Structure formats: C-alpha cells, structure tokens
Amino acid sequence: MKQHPNPLYDYPCTVIENKRVGKGLKLMRIRQVDGIIPQAFKCKPGQFVMVDLPTEQFFFRRPFSLLWVDADGAMDLYYKVVGKGTTMMEAIKPGSPIKVLGPLGSSFTKPQDPGNALFIGGGIGIAPLYFLGKKLQKQGVAMPRCFYGVRSQNEIGLLGELKQVFGENRIMISTDDGSHGTHGNVCQILSAEKEAVQQAKEAYICGPTPMMQASVNLLKSLNPNIRIEVSLEEHMPCGTGACTGCVVGRRDQPLPSKVCLNGPVFEAGQILWPDEGLCVSDLNHKEQVSCSL
Amino acid sequence: MKQHPNPLYDYPCTVIENKRVGKGLKLMRIRQVDGIIPQAFKCKPGQFVMVDLPTEQFFFRRPFSLLWVDADGAMDLYYKVVGKGTTMMEAIKPGSPIKVLGPLGSSFTKPQDPGNALFIGGGIGIAPLYFLGKKLQKQGVAMPRCFYGVRSQNEIGLLGELKQVFGENRIMISTDDGSHGTHGNVCQILSAEKEAVQQAKEAYICGPTPMMQASVNLLKSLNPNIRIEVSLEEHMPCGTGACTGCVVGRRDQPLPSKVCLNGPVFEAGQILWPDEGLCVSDLNHKEQVSCSL
Amino acid sequence: MLPVTIAGQHFPSPILNASGCFNPENFNRMFPLKGTLGGIVTKTVTAQHQVGNAQYRTVELPGIGMLNSIGIQNAGLDHFLDHDIEQFREYKIPIILSISANSSQKFAQMAEKVVTHPNGKWVDALELNLSCPNIDEGGVHFGVSPISVKQAVQAVCQIFSKPVFAKLTPNVTNITEIGGAAIEGGAHALVAINTVLGLDIDVKLKKPVLERVSGGYSGPGIRPIALQAVWQLHKHFPETPIIAVGGICNTEDALAFFMAGASMIQIGTICFRNPLIFQEIHQQLLQYLDAQDLADISELVGCAHQNVDNPQKIFC
Amino acid sequence: MLPVTIAGQHFPSPILNASGCFNPENFNRMFPLKGTLGGIVTKTVTAQHQVGNAQYRTVELPGIGMLNSIGIQNAGLDHFLDHDIEQFREYKIPIILSISANSSQKFAQMAEKVVTHPNGKWVDALELNLSCPNIDEGGVHFGVSPISVKQAVQAVCQIFSKPVFAKLTPNVTNITEIGGAAIEGGAHALVAINTVLGLDIDVKLKKPVLERVSGGYSGPGIRPIALQAVWQLHKHFPETPIIAVGGICNTEDALAFFMAGASMIQIGTICFRNPLIFQEIHQQLLQYLDAQDLADISELVGCAHQNVDNPQKIFC
Numbered sequence A, B: 001m002k003q004h005p006n007p008l009y010d011y012p013c014t015v016i017e018n019k020r021v022g023k024g025l026k027l028m029r030i031r032q033v034d035g036i037i038p039q040a041f042k043c044k045p046g047q048f049v050m051v052d053l054p055t056e057q058f059f060f061r062r063p064f065s066l067l068w069v070d071a072d073g074a075m076d077l078y079y080k081v082v083g084k085g086t087t088m089m090e091a092i093k094p095g096s097p098i099k100v101l102g103p104l105g106s107s108f109t110k111p112q113d114p115g116n117a118l119f120i121g122g123g124i125g126i127a128p129l130y131f132l133g134k135k136l137q138k139q140g141v142a143m144p145r146c147f148y149g150v151r152s153q154n155e156i157g158l159l160g161e162l163k164q165v166f167g168e169n170r171i172m173i174s175t176d177d178g179s180h181g182t183h184g185n186v187c188q189i190l191s192a193e194k195e196a197v198q199q200a201k202e203a204y205i206c207g208p209t210p211m212m213q214a215s216v217n218l219l220k221s222l223n224p225n226i227r228i229e230v231s232l233e234e235h236m237p238c239g240t241g242a243c244t245g246c247v248v249g250r251r252d253q254p255l256p257s258k259v260c261l262n263g264p265v266f267e268a269g270q271i272l273w274p275d276e277g278l279c280v281s282d283l284n285h286k287e288q289v290s291c292s293l
Numbered sequence C, D: 001m002l003p004v005t006i007a008g009q010h011f012p013s014p015i016l017n018a019s020g021c022f023n024p025e026n027f028n029r030m031f032p033l034k035g036t037l038g039g040i041v042t043k044t045v046t047a048q049h050q051v052g053n054a055q056y057r058t059v060e061l062p063g064i065g066m067l068n069s070i071g072i073q074n075a076g077l078d079h080f081l082d083h084d085i086e087q088f089r090e091y092k093i094p095i096i097l098s099i100s101a102n103s104s105q106k107f108a109q110m111a112e113k114v115v116t117h118p119n120g121k122w123v124d125a126l127e128l129n130l131s132c133p134n135i136d137e138g139g140v141h142f143g144v145s146p147i148s149v150k151q152a153v154q155a156v157c158q159i160f161s162k163p164v165f166a167k168l169t170p171n172v173t174n175i176t177e178i179g180g181a182a183i184e185g186g187a188h189a190l191v192a193i194n195t196v197l198g199l200d201i202d203v204k205l206k207k208p209v210l211e212r213v214s215g216g217y218s219g220p221g222i223r224p225i226a227l228q229a230v231w232q233l234h235k236h237f238p239e240t241p242i243i244a245v246g247g248i249c250n251t252e253d254a255l256a257f258f259m260a261g262a263s264m265i266q267i268g269t270i271c272f273r274n275p276l277i278f279q280e281i282h283q284q285l286l287q288y289l290d291a292q293d294l295a296d297i298s299e300l301v302g303c304a305h306q307n308v309d310n311p312q313k314i315f316c
C-alpha cells in the first residue's frame, strides 16, 4: 500500500454498514478505498472527521467523533439522527461512497492513573470516550470508571460494547426517565460515588454542554485538584480552522480558540462556558474597528 | 372515480416504465395515482405537460409533449437526454412518484383532408405528430404522409410504432448520415415528393426551429395555399403563462405570444422566426418606460 | 385567523402572488384559489403597451433561482382596464394593480386613468414598481433615489385614495432610506423586495445568457437578502405594514418573514415549479397557528425583534 | 498557461483563496497547495487584536450558502508580522495581506508598520477590506462611500509600493462608482465582491440565528451578484485587473468569471465543503485551455463582452 505523506486527508471511503443501534442512533462503518495507507485512521481518541453529506446541494460537512478505528483502515462513527444532515446519513446504503476529512482536532491526554480515571459521557458524547477506553483496554492497563447518562433505556445504544470495554461493574448508567440504571442525570451517579471522584486524578467528559458544565462544577467541588478534559461541540462550517466560526472563549488568553483546531478536547479550566460570556465583542478595545464580517 | 372539476391539474403520478428506445432516447410511461378521473389525459395532440424533476434543489419543471394518452389515464412521454433535467429523468426507476402539470397549451387542428396532409417531424419533435397520427388512425380516416428527419439510424427510436400508425409506405425517413432512408435532411425528402406537397391542404411540423423554418419556406414555395401548423419550443420556466418568459414574436399583432399558453402550436404565418427579430425591444415606443425587469 | 387588514383594505389571507409570476387564467383553471390567496397582484402595467425584451428572457440557476429580463411585456393600461381586469374579478378577492412609469407625472397620469375609468373601481390597491428608469433624473432608476421615490408615491397618493404600496428594489446602499422616503410620500405599505441585479454567462457560447445581459435574480437564493431588508424596514418603521417578497419557497420561509416584520407575503419564482404552493402555505399556516395556540397571524408579525438579546450589538 | 502578472507581481496561478476562508496550517498538511494556489490571502488583520463576535457566528443556508458574522477575530498586525506570517511563507507563493481599519489614517499606519517591520518584506500585496465602519464618516462603512474608499486606498498606496487591491462590498447602489474611486486612489486591482448583507431567522426560537442578527451572505447563492459586479467593473474599467470572488464553486463558475472580466479568482465558502477545490479547478482549467487550444488563461479574460450582440441594449 502507498503511504500518504500527510496525515490529514480527504478520504474517499465506502460505507460498509449503517445500522440502527437504538432510538435514532446509528452506527456507520466505513473503509477508505484509494489504496493509501489509512493514516487518517492513525488517529487518537477525541479526534473527529468531517463527513461530506450525500447531496449535490450546498451543505456544510458534519463533524463526528471517531468511535473506533481498525488497524486496516475501517472506522466507526456513532451518530444520532437530529436534523437534515444526519437524516441524509441515515439513508445511506452499504456500498455507497462517502468522503471523510480527517483526522481533525486535538485528542485526550492518556490518563496517568487510568484505574482511577473518570469517564463521563452524555448521550452521543460517549463516542470518543469509548474510543479512549478501548485503547486502554488493548494496552491492558487498569480500566477507568465510566459514568454514562442518557435520556432513556432505548437510547443507550452500545451497552454491550461498553460493558465489554469498561467491565460490567465499572460502567454506571443514569436515565432521565429511570428506565435503566439510576433514575436521574449523570451528576447523580457521580455524587453517589464520592470516593471514586475524590480518588481520581483525571476526568474525561463529553456530552451536552450543560451536562459538561454541571459535571465539571461537581468534580471541582469534590476534588479541586482533579485534571478535567472536556470535548466540546460547536457549529463547524469547515472543521479545519479556516473559518473561525466554531470558537470558545478562553480563561487564559485574550482570543477565543477554534474548537475544531485547538479542540475539540480542552482542559476544562481553560475555557469559558457559554453563560460565562463565550467571547463577546464588548471585550474589543474601544478604539479598534469592530466589524461583524 | 371522482371527477375533477377542472381539466388542468398537477397530477401526482407513478412511473410505470422508463425505457431506452434509441441513442439517448427514452420512453416514459406514467399513470396518475390519486383516483381522480384522468382529465389531464383528455388532452389533444400538441398539448404538453410540465414534469417536475426528482430533486430537492430548485429547478424549473421541464416541458414535454404528450406522445400518447390511454383512456385509463396512463400516458407516454418520449424524450431525449440532453441536459441536467433529462439526465435526472433518465435515472428514474419504475415505481417512483412523479408530478406532471397539464394538459397545457394549444393543440393541432384536426386535418380536413387527412389523407393528403403532411406530417413533418425532426428528431424528438415526432412526439406530438405521432399522437395526432394515432388519433386519426383510431378514427379510421385516410392516413397522412409522415416525413421524419433524424441524425442517424440509432436516433429513430419509435420506427416500429410509427410504421404501425402511418403505414409502412407513408412514412419517409431521412438521416443526416445516410444510415437509414434518404441521406440528407427532411427538406430533401419533401422536395422529392413535390406532388404530395402540392396536393396537401395542411401540414403539421414539429422539430428544431431551423428545420421548421426551412420546411415552412419549402412548403410555401411549392404550395402557397397550404395551411401550416408548427409546434414551437422555448425555454419554459412555468408553462402556465405566468412568467412571460417563453414568447414568440407575431406577424399579426403587436405583442409577442406566450408559447406555453397561446402555443405551442401556431399557424406558421402568424409567427416571426428568431432571425426575423423575435420580439426586440427596439419595437417599444420611444416615450415608453423601458425596463429590463 | 389569517385575514389581514392593511390601510383599511381587508385581505382574506396574508398570501399574495408576486407581480409578474402569476397567471389568473391558468391558475384559476387549476384549483380554486379563492380563500387561499389574499389578493391578486397583476403583472406590472405601463401606460402604453410594451413588447418586452428579446429571448432569452430567463435563465434557470439550478439550486438558487433564476434571472429574468422580461421587459414588462404588457398590453398597456387601457387594455388592462378595458379587458384584462375582468379575469381577475372572477377570484372575488382584492385586485392590486402593479404600475410602472418613467416619471412622477406619468405615474400620476396612470393613477388618474385608474380613477376615471369605469372599471377602475375594481382596483383595490396600487403597487408601484419603482425599478424602472426615471427620465426626469436622467434615467436613474426610481427606486435608488429617495427623492424620486417620494415624488412618485406622493403623486399617486394625491389622486388614488385607496392603499398605495411602494415596491422597493434591493439594489441600493440603504433600503431603509428609500423605504422612509416612500412612507413620507404617503405609501400605506412597503413591498420588499424586487429582484436583485444579477448576471449569468453561458460558458460554452462565451456570452451572457440573457439577451439583455443583466437581469433580475429571484428565487431561494435571494431569501436572506429579502429577510434582511424586511428586518431593517420593520425595525425602522414598525408602524408601516410590510409585504415581504423574495425567495419564499415554503411555510418555514413564510414564518421567518412574518417574524421579521412582514404583515403579508408574496410568492413568486417558486410557484413556477409548484403552482399549488399558495394552498400549501395557507393550510400549513393555519396548522401552525393552531399548534402554537395563536389566534391571529398578526401575533407573529415582527416577534423576532423582541428576542434579540442585545439590540445595541446589532450593528458593527 | 495559468500564471498571471498583476501590477508587476507574478502569481503562479490565477486561483487564490478568499480572505477568512483558509487555514494554511491545516490545508498545507492536507496536500501540497504549491502550484495550484497563485498566492495566499490572509484572514483580515486589524491594527490591534480583535476578539470577534459571540456565537453563533455562522448559519448554514442549505443549497444557497451561508451567513457569517465572525467579527474579524485576529491577533493584530504586530502578532501577524512577528509570528503568523511564518506559516504562510512555507508555501513559497505570494502573500496577500488583508487589512482593515476604521480610518484612512489607521490604514496608513498599518501600511507603515508593514513597510517598517523586518518581516514586512514578505508581504507581496495588500488587500484592503473596506467593509468596516469609517469613524471619520460617522461610522458609515468605508466601502459604500466613494470618497472614503479613495482616501483609504490613496493613504495606503503612498506608503506601500507593492500592489494594493481594493476589496469592494456589493451592498451599494452602484459598485462601479466605488470601483472607480478605488482606481482613482491608486488601486492596482479590484477584488469583487465581499459578502452580501443577509439575515436568517430560527423559526423555532423566533429569533435571528446570528448573535449579531445580520451577517455576510456567501456561497453559491451570491454568484449571479458577483458575476454582475465583475461584468460591470470590467466594462467600465477594462484596464484594471479584477479579482473575482463570490460563489465560485467549480470550474464552470471560474470560467464564467474569467469570461466576465476577471484576471484572477478567489475561492471561499465552497472550500469548507471541498478543501480539494483549489487543485480540482487548477487541473480542470489546464484541461480546458488544452481542449480550447488556448495558450494562456488571459485570452479568456473578458471575452464574453465581445459576444454581446447589441451592447447598447444592455441597460434598460
């Protein structure tokens, strides 16, 4: 196989499988087709790809975390059907061509104390945590605890796979409607495991923004020294750092960061949450030009 | 079956067949699905429908003459794949839904002396003439002569059907490349049948504009009293007379006519050919507002 | 409830056709538009008949819309009043006559003719198409000059006592300046927007597709521009009804325009593809009001302006 | 042959990226752009750093393009010259620095800094983004005032001796008036067009999608508007090179712009979906020249103007 000189590439792929794994949840398996060694797939947990939608009309690509990547270049995406783009993806038949640009963005730091690490996932945000977990499992290290909040039993999706990776006892699930595991949200199962939280050196969070913010606050209150990495979501027109459309405000520097280029994984302490004023233009020096374009 | 009050309608239909019948030539059979009596199909030869293309993107509909309409509401379109729209149509699978708006436009006048009438078709322009011919055949009247010019043998398409309708001896074919019938264009086979031309009371022409103009000139020179009807083609954004986009200049009145509403069938003497100045704005009175919108 | 009243004129629905995009003859044959259309806007009529431009008059722009340069082909005002108005009356809904002229005086003369003609009483409102050249201003288009617009509107309003709508061109630096001038002139409502100047080239033939080179761009691609215009006009003139037009293709688009400040909408280009669009939007608007527990479409008009968090941040 | 020379500056290809739509870091990792890009245009840089606007900064407009209101987030000119310019140099193609300021004087100061900074020599041309407010004119945008445009261009040209490009906004009544002013000010080329003012509303939330309400419309839907601008500018100023930008999505679009009068093109929005577009168009342009037996892309520039049958009929 030819070795592609650059690790970032717009890979022509084929959809191998596109199956339903829960309510509105799909697992898509794709494989690159052009005989180039799958450098894109030498990617790290937390990184994502931009999927080109199967339409002639103008649409942005859509960002999806990598759920898993095989050594031979097949990769898995785990996605939820929420709008126009994912509805188009849902209808793709195995055998169809698809283009994915990647791997993009930053990745999770490898945990130093994996056995005590906390993985906290909300909904579809479990994807990159599964990737990191499975990598750790392959390395044979002690496995972290995984806290996983979903709305309802039928939205758990990958329960079997998660148990296989993290171990039956190390995965704790909450559902909003009480249909599986603890009735409530992920913070409630976290609070119930105070000791684990206090022992942890590091936590990895991916899910809806309010859930991430609440989790960060809870962790920090119970364990001020914990190192927390969060994987953010933003509207991403380009995914390559070209448009400056996907930013998040920073606590530690004047300019916002591009989520697609400097993230999606950030240390929790570095970023401003939306309600803390993401990056308001009032911060501009008064004498500067201020232009909305 | 419910009777629809109005004869013009946007019929939801199903594609029954969409088969290749020659080089780039397709025959599409469709049937309306909504249980309304097929008033659209009570249409006359020369009339057309506007076919909605199978795409979410904005596209105009495309106009197609009716090739034939069954009493039970199935209808045939005979089309040539020439651009974006017809390429989309070509790919439609039987069973797919399709919408056709119609019947639209004017129709051919029934010949008074059908046995001596001349049908002159160029390429895909044979469609409405076939319709008129088949109607005459059903009525059991004497059949007209049909002069049919195409580029090459593989573009004749409906040879069997045409022979069945007009009779083996009354259909004369020319090909630009000499691969079938007379080598040359339709005017050459017409010139060779001077007597027939001089005997004819009426002629019906449909084909590319230059071919129609040349045929009209030839007929008029050989038989000044012949009554000629031509079926015109124009860009048709709406097909319903709404946009005033599809006009042809008139010899007999100051304003151009809408081809979709007042045509597509016109008496040849009424219209100005494009090189005669279709409807140039210089004709505007000088003191009038002149606005391009 | 969908009926609306503008300047004392009742319209059974807030949905109108756009001028030049509708044929009462064929559309009425197709389905009963009564009850779904709030009124009918005529193709623009000029004092004398106009032959219009040579072919090609239109270009399809796949995905984004079309260009047109029809040249206001029409039979002239006399012919309209003597004959054509009859077919509009069959709908039994308000008739909005779109007129255009090349000077304020000519606009006034046209209004005068409407007022004095026996059939003129069937005209319920005038829509002034201001996209044509004003010979008093050296051929500059009416719609780009606040003074011209004000004069034209004023001239018509002095003669015609029913509602007068000013249709604005988007091809200006500041549409609110023009809208303001129309209001000063007495316009009862603003119609926004007319087509956007555009051009297309046939790459094979190496020449512009339109015989007249440039044309008016309409269809889905101009929706963000029209929405911006309606938003700004409503923001500046909250008391003046706005009739929105430009790229409205479905009910969601229609709702966006109401929320931006439109009291009524007009539908143009999309009806070439889907002539049933008037009924579809009518029905879906009723369903929407129901689902949202709103009594009247007017409750939506301009509502998005209240939801801007930080209005002072609007301009850069 | 694709290389072009504008105002003495050689560009290896007529294809540039549009300002604000390109990331040298990631794009260079992805494929060797050298040879396909004629130069790199930077995101607009301001004198001081700018934080930019709050989210949402962009809206996808399915089928027609997008809106953006980024707010020129950038680290400021010092930072650009001290650090960022390095990564652009790796491409070994001309660097076009896009700058913006809120007065002619500030524009001049920025030019001065470029000229005096040790790394300033790597800047091969300046592109003036004139879409921002001019505080000397009470906050009216530079680009809508011929005088402001002329002054800004003049101020920069007096200091910076390499090519200066003026990027024009389409949100004006008459873009040729503004283009003419830029030329009078000394601009070596006109870049047309910047984004078109637009707005979108989230119908569910009943509010504008963009935090800043209005934004700049770009992508396929503005192509006819950009083509119209390029056509008119080339018609009025046949001697001035035009760099076309706005909705160029494929080779056919690119050819249309060359035929309308563009000497170079810039590609923006579409590269978000297809980052390989630069190579694709580059390759297909070469194939086209071959197939058409043309020696040089310059033979196409403006050729469609010769094929207008009746030029006096162009204006209505």
Ligand SMILES: Cc1cc2nc3c(=O)[nH]c(=O)nc-3n(C[C@H](O)[C@H](O)[C@H](O)COP(=O)(O)OP(=O)(O)OC[C@H]3O[C@@H](n4cnc5c(N)ncnc54)[C@H](O)[C@@H]3O)c2cc1C
Pocket: A048, A060, A061, A062, A063, A064, A065, A066, A077, A078, A079, A080, A081, A082, A083, A084, A085, A086, A087, A124, A127, A128, A232, A233, A234, A235, A236, A264, D060
């Ligand atoms: C780095 C990253 C990784 C992601 N990984 C996954 C994943 O593994 N599985 C998964 O199901 N989803 C993931 N998402 C979210 C996913 O991208 C959105 O659900 C998807 O783009 C929605 O597309 P749509 O057209 O169906 O929805 P629509 O709501 O119709 O999209 C409309 C627009 O909004 C944007 N948009 C809407 N919601 C989001 C969102 N939450 N994030 C970013 N853009 C949004 C879309 O890009 C588009 O421009 C990820 C997002 C990011 C940024």
Ligand SMILES: Cc1cc2nc3c(=O)[nH]c(=O)nc-3n(C[C@H](O)[C@H](O)[C@H](O)COP(=O)(O)OP(=O)(O)OC[C@H]3O[C@@H](n4cnc5c(N)ncnc54)[C@H](O)[C@@H]3O)c2cc1C
Pocket: B048, B060, B061, B062, B063, B064, B065, B066, B077, B078, B079, B080, B081, B082, B083, B084, B085, B086, B087, B124, B127, B128, B232, B233, B234, B235, B236, B264, C060
């Ligand atoms: C009344 C009428 C009846 C017709 N009957 C038939 C028929 O029976 N069989 C058949 O094969 N063709 C027929 N045509 C021509 C047919 O409509 C065109 O071939 C078709 O629209 C081309 O579409 P396209 O997208 O494939 O081509 P494109 O060239 O990609 O179309 C681009 C644009 O040009 C317009 N256009 C291009 N050529 C024509 C043309 N000759 N006439 C009208 N619009 C055109 C299209 O509508 C579209 O807007 C008829 C045309 C008219 C007006």
Ligand SMILES: Cc1cc2nc3c(=O)[nH]c(=O)nc-3n(C[C@H](O)[C@H](O)[C@H](O)COP(=O)(O)O)c2cc1C
Pocket: B243, B244, B245, B293, C018, C019, C020, C021, C043, C044, C068, C070, C072, C098, C129, C167, C193, C194, C195, C217, C218, C219, C220, C222, C245, C246, C247, C248, C266, C267, C268, C269, C270
């Ligand atoms: C074919 C065509 C003809 C038009 N004729 C007129 C006209 O005569 N008078 C007028 O004021 N506007 C005319 N318009 C503009 C429309 O009324 C409308 O303002 C514009 O098309 C934008 O709306 P849309 O995007 O829904 O089509 C015409 C538009 C089209 C497409």
Ligand SMILES: Cc1cc2nc3c(=O)[nH]c(=O)nc-3n(C[C@H](O)[C@H](O)[C@H](O)COP(=O)(O)O)c2cc1C
Pocket: A243, A244, A245, A293, D018, D019, D020, D021, D043, D044, D068, D070, D072, D098, D129, D167, D193, D194, D195, D217, D218, D219, D220, D222, D245, D246, D247, D248, D266, D267, D268, D269, D270
């Ligand atoms: C996300 C985004 C950011 C932009 N930033 C700038 C900018 O900083 N300076 C500038 O002059 N133009 C900027 N533009 C405008 C583009 O350079 C270009 O003029 C416009 O997008 C039209 O081209 P397109 O349709 O190919 O995108 C930006 C456009 C987009 C979409």
Ligand code: FES
Pocket: A235, A236, A237, A238, A239, A240, A241, A242, A243, A244, A245, A246, A247, A258, A259, A260, A261
């Ligand atoms: S998505 Fe464009 S910069 Fe991040």
Ligand code: FES
Pocket: B235, B236, B237, B238, B239, B240, B241, B242, B243, B244, B245, B246, B247, B258, B259, B260, B261
């Ligand atoms: S196609 Fe619109 S009037 Fe004929």
